[in-house]
Amino acid sequence: xxxxxxxxxxxxxxxxxxxxxxxxxxxxxxxxxxxxxxxxxxxxxxxxxxxxxxxxxxxxxxxxxxxxxxxxxxxxxxxxxxxxxxxxxxxxxxxxxxxxxxxxxxxxxxxxxxxxxxxxxxxxxxxxxxxxxxxxxxxxxxxxxxxxxxxxxxxxxxxxxxxxxxxxxxxxxxxxxxxxxxxxxxxxxxxxxxxxxxxxxxxxxxxxxxxxxxxxxxxxxxxxxxxxxxxxxxxxxxxxxxxxxxxxxxxxxxxxxxxxxxxxxxxxxxxx
Amino acid sequence: xxxxxxxxxxxxxxxxxxxxxxxxxxxxxxxxxxxxxxxxxxxxxxxxxxxxxxxxxxxxxxxxxxxxxxxxxxxxxxxxxxxxxxxxxxxxxxxxxxxxxxxxxxxxxxxxxxxxxxxxxxxxxxxxxxxxxxxxxxxxxxxxxxxxxxxxxxxxxxxxxxxxxxxxxxxxxxxxxxxxxxxxxxxxxxxxxxxxxxxxxxxxxxxxxxxxxxxxxxxxxxxxxxxxxxxxxxxxxxxxxxxxxxxxxxxxxxxxxxxxxxxxxxxxxxxxxxxxxxxxxxxxxxxxxxxxxxxxxxxxxxxxxxxxxxxxxxxxxxxxxxxxxxxxxxxxxxxxxxxxxxxxxxxxxxxxxxxxxxxxxxxxxxxxxxxxxxxxxxxxxxx
Numbered sequence: 135x136x137x138x139x140x141x142x143x144x145x146x147x148x149x150x151x152x153x154x155x156x157x158x159x160x161x162x163x164x165x166x167x168x169x170x171x172x173x174x175x176x177x178x179x180x181x182x183x184x185x186x187x188x189x190x191x192x193x194x195x196x197x198x199x200x201x202x203x204x205x206x207x208x209x210x211x212x213x214x215x216x217x218x219x220x221x222x223x224x225x226x227x228x229x230x231x232x233x234x235x236x237x238x239x240x241x242x243x244x245x246x247x248x249x250x251x252x253x254x255x256x257x258x259x260x261x262x263x264x265x266x267x268x269x270x271x272x273x274x275x276x277x278x279x280x281x282x283x284x285x286x287x288x289x290x291x292x293x294x295x296x297x298x299x300x301x302x303x304x305x306x307x308x309x310x311x312x313x314x315x316x317x318x319x320x321x322x323x324x325x326x327x328x329x330x331x332x333x334x335x336x337x338x339x340x341x342x343x344x345x346x347x348x349x350x351x352x353x354x355x356x357x358x359x360x361x362x363x364x365x366x367x368x369x370x371x372x373x374x375x376x377x378x379x380x381x382x383x384x385x386x387x388x389x390x391x392x393x394x395x396x397x398x399x400x401x402x403x404x405x406x
Numbered sequence: 407x408x409x410x411x412x413x414x415x416x417x418x419x420x421x422x423x424x425x426x427x428x429x430x431x432x433x434x435x436x437x438x439x440x441x442x443x444x445x446x447x448x449x450x451x452x453x454x455x456x457x458x459x460x461x462x463x464x465x466x467x468x469x470x471x472x473x474x475x476x477x478x479x480x481x482x483x484x485x486x487x488x489x490x491x492x493x494x495x496x497x498x499x500x501x502x503x504x505x506x507x508x509x510x511x512x513x514x515x516x517x518x519x520x521x522x523x524x525x526x527x528x529x530x531x532x533x534x535x536x537x538x539x540x541x542x543x544x545x546x547x548x549x550x551x552x553x554x555x556x557x558x559x560x561x562x563x564x565x566x567x568x569x570x571x572x573x574x575x576x577x578x579x580x581x582x583x584x585x586x587x588x589x590x591x592x593x594x595x596x597x598x599x600x601x602x603x604x605x606x607x608x609x610x611x612x613x614x615x616x617x618x619x620x621x622x623x624x625x626x627x628x629x630x631x632x633x634x635x636x637x638x639x640x641x642x643x644x645x646x647x648x649x650x651x652x653x654x655x656x657x658x659x660x661x662x663x664x665x666x667x668x669x670x671x672x673x674x675x676x677x678x679x680x681x682x683x684x685x686x687x688x689x690x691x692x693x694x695x696x697x698x699x700x701x702x703x704x705x706x707x708x709x710x711x712x713x714x715x716x717x718x719x720x721x722x723x724x725x726x727x728x729x730x731x732x733x734x735x736x737x738x739x740x741x742x743x744x745x746x747x748x749x750x751x752x753x754x755x756x757x758x759x760x761x762x763x764x765x766x767x768x769x770x771x772x773x774x775x776x777x778x779x780x781x782x783x784x785x786x787x788x789x
Contacts, residue, residue, distance in 0.1 A: 230756055242439070252443035260439075263476050266511030280754065298439070299471040330507040331472070332500065 138201075140165050140302060140334050141186060146195035148181055155181055157358035159195070163302075168328055168335040169362075170345045173355030174375065179338045180224075180306055182355065186336070187221055187304055188212065200301065217245035219302040220295030224310060226287035228279040234290045235261045235275040241297040264293040269323055285316045289323075296327065303328070305337035309344050321347045342380075342388035354379070417441050418474065420449070427458045431481060434466030437474030449477055452484045460485040465496025475501075475508040549746045553676060556668045571674040579640040579675075580682030584689060587635050591690035594627055595619065595697025603706055612706045616713055617720035619698035624721055628691040629729045630777065633736040636683065637769040641744035644675050645765035648748025649758035657749070667749065676741040683737030684730050691729060732780055736773050743769040 141163035148156040155178035163169050173179045184190040186197055188204035197204060202215050220241075228237045238261040242252070265275050268289040279287055288308065295303060308324065309317035321341075325348040328335050339345060345352055346365065353362045356375050363371070369380050379385060418441025420433045431452075435441065442449075462482060467474075478494075485492045497505065560567050602618040648671055651657050657667050695717070702708040708716070747765035751757050 230754075252439070253446055256443065256446045259480075260473050260476060263472060263508055263511050267472070267507065280756075296472075299473070326507075330503050 139163055140200055141336070142198045143186065144196045146185065146197065147193045148178060148185060149193040154358060159359050161353060161360050161362065163334060163336060165334055166332060167350040168337070168348050170349035170352045171336065171338045171355065172340065172345065172352060172379065177355045179355055183304055183306055183336065183338050187219065213245070217298050218300055219304060220298065220300035221304045222288070222291045222295045222306065222308060224306045225284065226279065226291030228287060228290055228294065230279050233276050233278055234265060237290060238264050238293050238297050241294060245298055264296055267296070267327070268293045284311050288312070288320065296331070299331065300333070302334045302336065305335065307338055307340065309339065309341045317341060318343065324348060342385055346388055418445065420445060429458060429460045429485065431462045431485070432466060433462070433464045433478060436469040437467055437477065438469060438471045439473040442473040442477045449481060452481060460490060460492045462492060462494045463496050464494065464501065467498070467501055470501045470504055472504065472508055475505045478505060479509045546746055550742060552668055553672055553742060556666065556673055560669065560673060568670070568674060572678055575674050575678035576682055579636065579679050580685060583636060583639055583686060587632055587686050587690050588693045590635060591628060591631055591693040592697035594631055595623060595694035596701050598622060598627065599698035599701035600705070603701065613708065613716055615702060615706060616708065616716040619695065620717050620720045621725060623694035623698065624691055624725045624729050626729070628694050629687045629732050629736065632683065632687045632690045632733070633740065633773045634770055636679070636686065636737070637740045637766050637773065640679060641740045641769045642762050642766045644741060644744030645747040645762040646758060648745055649751035649761055652749060652751040653753070653755060653758060672745040675745055676738060679737040679741040680734045684733040687730055687733035691726070728784060732777065735776065739772050739776065740769045743772060
């Protein structure tokens with residue numbers, strides 16, 4: 135089982151009108167890893183993620199998530215699959231007419247066991263646990279998304295994504311729009327949750343600090359295909375874009391910080 | 407001796423037993439959301455009647471998710487009382503980590519919504535709306551002042567008036583509205599004449615259908631129909647256009663560049679609508695009369711010359727002017743309310759939709775109120 139990838143993409147072709155975004159793209163995501171998806175603007179990182187979760191129909195290629203096809207016509211299979219992954223969209227994408235607690239309850243209600251079995255009280259308790267788990271104060275449960283800051287909305291979105299204890303967590307730019315301290319805390323939260331809940335995490339990100347801090351492997355979208363490797367492998371990669379990305383001033387700064395261990399120390403300080 | 411609660415099956419189960427004065431609660435199987443849902447009521451009834459130590463044994467667990475971990479944490483809390491510790495044994499490392507994680511998040515359940523006395527909520531809502539209404543009225547009057555000031559300013563320095571957007575807006579709100587305004591006015595004329603003829607024929611007063619038609623279309627219907635269509639068409643468009651610009655921070659960008667959004671966004675729209683409305687209202691009047699005339703001709707056998715003679719006797723030129731005088735004022739109101747709603751948009755795309763709706767409802771409301779005031783005024787002046 136360990137050898138079987140949880141996500142397997144083969145020969146993916148995505149096209150928007152005349153524009154070819156992915157051309158014969160292959161990607162394997164292993165169970166229990168955190169994989170970061172990077173690439174220049176407009177290379178289709180978010181599109182790839184949307185395609186994997188079945189929001190976008192590719193022009194060609196096959197996708198298997200947990201052994202199933204997210205684009206299959208078998209609605210029951212797709213629903214089963216939807217209960218086994220959680221998605222955090224860029225700005226949380228919370229339902230604005232529901233409170234945070236109700237947002238977290240939505241997937242429980244939709245995909246949980248028969249409604250008769252689960253009392254409303256239990257649903258609220260479970261929602262409260264998830265809300266606390268992502269580090270939100272309990273008062274936030276009764277608030278509406280518009281009353282929350284950007285960082286809190288992301289956490290609430292994460293609580294909703296985690297509502298069903300998914301096996302795979304998809305994150306679209308989880309730290310975009312957060313200040314560096316908030317971003318570092320969010321990274322650590324994802325890392326901790328990943329370990330304690332045994333998640334496989336796929337994250338689209340531009341944040342080099344995140345990549346260094348929590349990603350086991352990095353998938354780089356270049357030339358309409360994907361190059362996967364660990365940070366060390368990619369650092370040695372001669373491809374001009376990859377080398378510019380990781381050896382640019384920002385890349386170097388992030389590495390220096392990580393090597394000096396300043397990163398971890400800063401985290402402890404801010405978290406404390 | 408075994409006190410059995412909970413059912414045993416291949417998914418989650420739990421049993422309560424007593425062993426040497428110790429209460430033992432065993433959990434086993436797959437404790438996921440499904441099992442928790444099924445056993446929730448039994449677990450909630452879990453109480454401890456007597457003293458003695460308590461132990462929770464989870465060595466038989468196959469699978470645990472956060473819902474299961476929460477249920478176990480809750481069971482621990484239920485068994486715990488002062489002077490008695492509950493020991494949790496037999497946890498596999500992964501399960502122990504998960505339980506630890508959930509225990510750290512233990513919290514009183516929250517209702518998720520705030521409940522309050524409904525009477526108080528009602529009163530609060532009425533009060534809140536009232537305050538909001540007054541605040542909005544104040545802001546709208548302020549905006550009116552700003553706009554008038556800008557208009558005067560621009561008139562004094564005509565070189566600053568931007569012709570291109572003005573012409574473009576004139577096309578959008580005036581020319582492009584002609585077909586719909588014409589068609590609806592024509593149909594309203596048809597309806598009025600038809601209904602009027604039906605009633606008046608009983609008294610043998612068929613010919614007075616023309617009077618009815620002329621007075622109502624020229625004085626009220628023509629301009630009101632135009633105002634309502636324009637509010638729905640252009641008032642909403644103004645609110646949505648400016649609102650979207652506000653969301654994109656275009657309005658902020660204008661301000662930082664020293665450009666006055668009122669001069670650039672509001673002024674051309676207001677001027678365009680003030681100019682377009684009388685023309686549209688005139689067109690609506692004519693189409694309404696035409697529609698009524700067609701019915702008179704077809705149903706009442708009133709010839710064209712008869713119709714015109716009757717029309718001439720029925721209304722003075724003032725009846726026509728009363729409708730047309732109101733047009734620029736209504737146009738001003740619609741443009742003002744639409745632009746005000748657009749500039750009130752804050753942040754989210756959701757508020758664009760809300761304020762667009764509001765702009766339409768509010769401008770129609772104000773138009774009708776002002777129309778009523780005009781009616782009283784004109785009858786006072788005996789026009």
